[in-house]
Amino acid sequence: DIEMTQSPSSLSASVGDRVTITCRASQGISNYLAWYQQKPGKVPKLLIYAASTLQSGVPSRFSGSGSGTDFTLSISSLQPEDVATYYCQKYNSAPWTFGQGTKVELK
Amino acid sequence: EVQLLESGGGLVQPGGSLRLSCAASGFTFSTYSMSWVRQAPGKGLEWVSTINGGSGSTNYADSVRGRFTISRDNSKNTLYLQMNSLRVEDTALYYCARGISSYEYWGQGTLVTVSS
Numbered sequence: 616d617i618e619m620t621q622s623p624s625s626l627s628a629s630v631g632d633r634v635t636i637t638c639r640a641s642q643g644i645s646n647y648l649a650w651y652q653q654k655p656g657k658v659p660k661l662l663i664y665a666a667s668t669l670q671s672g673v674p675s676r677f678s679g680s681g682s683g684t685d686f687t688l689s690i691s692s693l694q695p696e697d698v699a700t701y702y703c704q705k706y707n708s709a710p711w712t713f714g715q716g717t718k719v720e721l722k
Numbered sequence: 723e724v725q726l727l728e729s730g731g732g733l734v735q736p737g738g739s740l741r742l743s744c745a746a747s748g749f750t751f752s753t754y755s756m757s758w759v760r761q762a763p764g765k766g767l768e769w770v771s772t773i774n775g776g777s778g779s780t781n782y783a784d785s786v787r788g789r790f791t792i793s794r795d796n797s798k799n800t801l802y803l804q805m806n807s808l809r810v811e812d813t814a815l816y817y818c819a820r821g822i823s824s825y826e827y828w829g830q831g832t833l834v835t836v837s838s
Contacts, residue, residue, distance in 0.1 A: 616784075649824035651767070658817065658831070659759075659767060664824035702767050706823035709772070709781035711757070716766040 617642045619705055621714035627722045634690040636717045638703035643683045647707035650679055650688045653716075654699045662701075663688065695721060724748040724827045726818050731832030738808050738836070744801040744818030744829055751775075752796035755822035758803050760814035761831075768814070771803065772822055786812075808836045 618641040628634050638648065646666035651659040661670045663679035666686055676691040690697055698721055703714040730742040744756070758770040771782045771792040780792050791804040801818050813836045819825035 647823065651825075653767075658828045659825070661824055661826050670826065700766075704767075704769070704824070710783050711769040711772065711823075713759075713767040713769060 616710055617644065617705060617707075617712060619703055619712050619714040621701075621703060621717050623717060624715065625718040625720065627720045628693050629722045630693055630695060632693045634693050634697075634719060636688045636701055636703075636719075638681075638686040638688070638714050640684045640686075640705055644705045644707040646682050647705055648679075648681070648686050649704045649706060650677075651702045651704065652697075652699045653702065659702065690719075693719070693721075724820065726820065726827060726829035728816065728818050728829045728832035731816065731834045733835045733837065734808055735838050736808060736810055736836055739804070739806045740808065740834060742803040742805065742816055742818075742832055742834070744803075746799045746801065746818075746820070749820070751794075751799040754820050756792075756794060756801045757819045757821065757825065758792060758801075759817045759819055759825070759828075760812075760834075761817070762811075762814040765814075770816070773801070774822065805834070808834075810836050812836050 648666045650663040653659040667679045700716045700718045725747045727745045754775045757772040773792045789807045793802045815831040817831045818829045820827040
């Protein structure tokens with residue numbers, strides 16, 4: 616099975632900082648990758664699908680890139696409401712594995 | 723408005739069984755694949771199972787294959803997860819989600835606790 620590895624596991628950044636989270640697949644998955652945001656006690660929210668397509672209603676400070684095995688989620692200017700855990704998920708074929716998550720905190 | 727409402731969670735002893743349900747509304751249920759995703763307390767998301775909307779074909783995570791069965795009743799707009807031979811490590815919040823790929827819609831989850 617393809618493994619999904621996110622880095623870092625956690626990060627601390629200041630309001631206004633650019634934040635980048637990486638997701639690496641152990642084998643190529645083309646662009647079949649989604650990113651989710653989960654705030655404490657809340658349901659996961661889809662941010663990006665097809666590696667780089669922004670879900671409707673998601674602020675434009677979020678962006679995704681990559682193809683094959685290496686992907687990134689970027690937040691151009693971190694806001695207090697972006698404090699959350701972020702997950703990548705592959706969906707080229709079963710099993711539809713999630714990454715282990717990246718916790719984003721404010722410095 | 724798309725709504726997914728899970729039910730059926732609770733406390734069960736190791737080796738026991740539970741059946742989760744997910745009542746769907748606001749979309750044509752029969753045309754969508756549906757999935758179960760779980761999250762153990764303080765842990766990350768884990769995909770559990772998916773059932774195709776048309777063919778009814780199913781897929782399972784290795785951790786639950788042979789113990790869990792996903793099914794659906796399109797006449798009742800309801801998704802199910804039959805969970806047998808439950809283990810302590812199955813303790814989690816179980817979400818249903820619409821889709822086979824990226825999940826735009828999620829339910830609020832139902833908590834399953836496996837403990838003696």
